[in-house]
Amino acid sequence: MKKQSDTTRKGSTPIKVWCLPAEKSAIEANARKAGMSTSMYLRNVGIGYQIKGTIDQDLVLMLAKINGDQGRLGGLLKLWLTNSEKLGPHDPGHMRRVIHGVLERIVKMQIAMIDLVEKR
Structure with a gap:
């Protein structure tokens, strides 16, 4: 049995x-x-x-890509702020605008991440 x-x-x-x-x-x-x-x-x-x-695998993949982009932008920003000799003979006013542009892009990516999470 x-x-x-x-x-x-x-x-x-x-x-x-x-x-x-x-x-x-x-x-x-x-x-x-x-x-x-x-x-x-x-x-x-x-x-x-x-x-x-x-967990939604597509969402995780999108967030990982955005996070990677943010890491690269943060590294570039750190390089600019800590290593001024690598900037060369660039105009300080121009570099200030570029750095502000990078900061704005980082903020936009953070907003995109929040939007992705809230939509799911």
């Missing part, structure tokens, strides 16, 4: 769910967002588990 722990789901009877193609696509998309197979997603929803999605 088999124990309960020896029984696998693959040996069990499946449940068929009739749905429209759009419904099937929505279910599959929700399962992907939750990081589950469609079967696992439907089983968990059917027995009343709260579905908790995984």
Whole structure:
């Protein structure tokens, strides 16, 4: 006689769910967002588990790119501010405008990061 722990789901009877193609696509998309197979997603929803999605990978990638850009701009700004001999014979007024432009770009990127997080 088999124990309960020896029984696998693959040996069990499946449940068929009739749905429209759009419904099937929505279910599959929700399962992907939750990081589950469609079967696992439907089983968990059917027995009343709260579905908790995984972190949105696209958002993480976008934020990583923005963060990398900010790091590069910050490094450039640090170079300009700490190593004035590398600036050469540039006009101080021009360099001040360039540095202010870099600071404005950093602020814009921070705002873009906040906007991305708030939209999700």
